[in-house]
Amino acid sequence: MTGKRVVITGVGPVSAIGIGRDAFFEALKNGHSGIGPVAAFSTDRLTSKLAAEVRGFDVREYLETEKAYLDRASQLAFAAMSLALEDGNLNLKEMDRSAIGLILGSAVGCLESASLFFGDFLEKGPRFVKPIIFPHTYANTTISLLAIEYGLDGYHLNFASGVTSSASALLHAYDRIRAGRNPLVLAGGVDALSPLLYEGYERAGRLSPHDGGGVEACSPFDAAHNGAVLGEGAGLLVLEEWEHARQRGTRIYGEISGGGAYGDTMARAMRAACRDLPGGVADLDYISAAANGSRALDRAETRALREALGESAGNVPVSSVKPLLGEVLGADGALRTIAALGAMETGFVPPTLNLKQPDGAEPLNRVRDQGINRAVSKALVNSIDPGGNAVSLLLTKRE
Amino acid sequence: MTRIVVTGMGAISPLGAGVARVWEALCRGESGIRDVTRFDAKDFPYTRGGEIRDFRLPPDVGSAGATADLATQFMLTAAAEALRDGRLADDAALLADTGVVLSTNFGGVLSGEKVMAERLGKGQAQAADFDEFLFQTCADRVARHWHLGGPRNMLSLSCASGAAAIGYGLELIRRGRARAVLTGGYDALSRFAWSGLSALRTMTKDAVRPFDKNRSGTIFSEGAAALLIEDEDSARRRGAKIYAAVAGAGMNNNAFHITAPAKEGAGSAAVMRMALSDAGLQPEDIDHINAHGTGTKPNDVTETQAIKAVFGPHAYAMPITSIKSMIGHMMGAAGSLEAIASVLSIRDGVIPPTTNYRDPDPECDLPCVTNVKRTMRIRSVLSNSAGIGGCNAAVIFSGGRTEKRKARGAT
Numbered sequence: 001m002t003g004k005r006v007v008i009t010g011v012g013p014v015s016a017i018g019i020g021r022d023a024f025f026e027a028l029k030n031g032h033s034g035i036g037p038v039a040a041f042s043t044d045r046l047t048s049k050l051a052a053e054v055r056g057f058d059v060r061e062y063l064e065t066e067k068a069y070l071d072r073a074s075q076l077a078f079a080a081m082s083l084a085l086e087d088g089n090l091n092l093k094e095m096d097r098s099a100i101g102l103i104l105g106s107a108v109g110c111l112e113s114a115s116l117f118f119g120d121f122l123e124k125g126p127r128f129v130k131p132i133i134f135p136h137t138y139a140n141t142t143i144s145l146l147a148i149e150y151g152l153d154g155y156h157l158n159f160a161s162g163v164t165s166s167a168s169a170l171l172h173a174y175d176r177i178r179a180g181r182n183p184l185v186l187a188g189g190v191d192a193l194s195p196l197l198y199e200g201y202e203r204a205g206r207l208s209p210h211d212g213g214g215v216e217a218c219s220p221f222d223a224a225h226n227g228a229v230l231g232e233g234a235g236l237l238v239l240e241e242w243e244h245a246r247q248r249g250t251r252i253y254g255e256i257s258g259g260g261a262y263g264d265t266m267a268r269a270m271r272a273a274c275r276d277l278p279g280g281v282a283d284l285d286y287i288s289a290a291a292n293g294s295r296a297l298d299r300a301e302t303r304a305l306r307e308a309l310g311e312s313a314g315n316v317p318v319s320s321v322k323p324l325l326g327e328v329l330g331a332d333g334a335l336r337t338i339a340a341l342g343a344m345e346t347g348f349v350p351p352t353l354n355l356k357q358p359d360g361a362e363p364l365n366r367v368r369d370q371g372i373n374r375a376v377s378k379a380l381v382n383s384i385d386p387g388g389n390a391v392s393l394l395l396t397k398r399e
Numbered sequence: 400m401t402r403i404v405v406t407g408m409g410a411i412s413p414l415g416a417g418v419a420r421v422w423e424a425l426c427r428g429e430s431g432i433r434d435v436t437r438f439d440a441k442d443f444p445y446t447r448g449g450e451i452r453d454f455r456l457p458p459d460v461g462s463a464g465a466t467a468d469l470a471t472q473f474m475l476t477a478a479a480e481a482l483r484d485g486r487l488a489d490d491a492a493l494l495a496d497t498g499v500v501l502s503t504n505f506g507g508v509l510s511g512e513k514v515m516a517e518r519l520g521k522g523q524a525q526a527a528d529f530d531e532f533l534f535q536t537c538a539d540r541v542a543r544h545w546h547l548g549g550p551r552n553m554l555s556l557s558c559a560s561g562a563a564a565i566g567y568g569l570e571l572i573r574r575g576r577a578r579a580v581l582t583g584g585y586d587a588l589s590r591f592a593w594s595g596l597s598a599l600r601t602m603t604k605d606a607v608r609p610f611d612k613n614r615s616g617t618i619f620s621e622g623a624a625a626l627l628i629e630d631e632d633s634a635r636r637r638g639a640k641i642y643a644a645v646a647g648a649g650m651n652n653n654a655f656h657i658t659a660p661a662k663e664g665a666g667s668a669a670v671m672r673m674a675l676s677d678a679g680l681q682p683e684d685i686d687h688i689n690a691h692g693t694g695t696k697p698n699d700v701t702e703t704q705a706i707k708a709v710f711g712p713h714a715y716a717m718p719i720t721s722i723k724s725m726i727g728h729m730m731g732a733a734g735s736l737e738a739i740a741s742v743l744s745i746r747d748g749v750i751p752p753t754t755n756y757r758d759p760d761p762e763c764d765l766p767c768v769t770n771v772k773r774t775m776r777i778r779s780v781l782s783n784s785a786g787i788g789g790c791n792a793a794v795i796f797s798g799g800r801t802e803k804r805k806a807r808g809a810t
Binding site: 097098102107108109114115117118119121122125126127129130131134135136137138139140141143144145147148150151152153154155156157158159160161162164168172175176178179195196199200201203204205261262263264265268385387388389391 | 443504514516529530533534547549550551552555556594596652653655658665787788
């Protein structure tokens, strides 16, 4: 099915390694990890102590007027939106906003506000809860507040699809534009750290070092991998029909040229995304892996990469930037798509920090803890939820 | 372009389990509203709701759902019926290309309450409760149990969720990402939601009286509903039963206020126009609207204004109804269950009544099917949904192949 070309013309990353495009690209190139001891809340009762937190962040820098209340997830998303619009040279007030789509995703939404609200219920009883907080506890609070703030009264869809939330949002935005249904879509995702989320992940055995091994670290694909390290962040992208972008003469980072989404079949998602490349998956210059240091996920993705790549498994560089970003859940697909555009921009494949001794003898070209200089014009971003949904996005750049 | 059709349906609601049972009850004008017993409601300002009692998982869900959150169990129950009804289990190749798109407001909130209470030192939770609270867990449970291999997504768009799931499922099939999609919506009553929704002052101690002059609010309820939608060629090849076509859909946001409805229902009017344009239909092609009709003062008047803005004089020739008068507002499941009612209105030529209706409201003067069902031929139905945050969704269903079909625009 041929359709319109879909290009990316603006990025708004808000992450532990940097806020805004320049800081974000720079940190990827320098291999600066955003992971450190958790500062926002106490981890005294817990085994894990690390997270990739967004620090030095003040939402007021991205707001025109004060807000009565904003959950941290909404704050991060407001910043990402402001940055993406600025980066994409978009003045929404001059545009037909009803034609613009807004598609976001978040794994846990405004979990901290839900916890605050329910705390009041338990303390004071049902008649004394705060009516102002309740509307901020919904999974769609963030997207709806953005629609209200920016007057985006057009197409509106919100994913709550775990780690694949924002990759699903980007894939859907791509499909919408390709089919001519929107000339421009603002798409991405967000998740914020909170004590409830952190403890929930710890108890579920998902955090390093719960999966065996004493050292706490995020080391995807490494023999010592023993769990994920949570992060937080938001990523918003301006996706635009190519002709629309060309007419307004704005910069083009790259193009989304394919995508695939399947449950429990990652290799199928990768192959579907690369369907229009002459040599398929083997033509890729870089694969941004979903591996987050959890043994089950790392190994499942490794198997899928081998299956999809076949004889080319040793050729295509694969890395995971999660030791830099942390496992950012609903922001994953969006932030790593921006990171892959950074690799295209800088000609540098970012490292898998902490990868020294690969787990298993798979013939994969896993980029270790030094990145590599390499021209990247075809990159694949794999986003995989531990529950099994897999989304792959193909990014290309024409000379 | 191929049509997308409904080939299976399932529901569990305060009016009972199973689509046949729920539909009969709706057509008879039964009420599913009772005293809430899930939690001690006497401390709350409102004590009556649409609660599911004597719930049992169906045998074909069995152990797969035994440890699931109650809301997820509702969804598994509706999904089981829809897949049974659609006879999907016989076709392994189709299963691998069937997506899952479910939607909810509060997901596994009963498990979430335990996790939140424990964090605050006021209760105990198990490690599994956190996973049950995560929305995507429900889609995972459904997809795994029935080996559905297509895109697997949870959506959350407040009370527009159920309708939006159908709209997004439709897009997945049109873009070739799936051949069939199990769409659905679900939610369970909880102290969390009940205290919040009470605080927003949208509920009533009276009955739900949509479009009535003395309406004073809505009543929330629980349950799940599922619609299996499928490429028509695929459905015909395998000889599936075809209920109706999903002709088109729209989703948008009022971009106005987080809780207040938009002035004159501007967002709702826009989303109905999106759905009509998507379906390639004119306003006159719609024979009936299954309204959002919550029974709150502002919703029913703004929805009336929106319908008039879109349909002009035809608005007075086209009956509307709100099944929320009987079944309450099923939150994330509302759009899905109302979609099922819309489909069955086409199949049976019957519009279920808007019960509890006594006094006409000059501001809500559209022809409403009051208190007793109406029989009439229906080709196309528009089902309206809206929710907190200003989310709107509309879905249009059409029967047969005889309806006027205009050239599609950009689709």
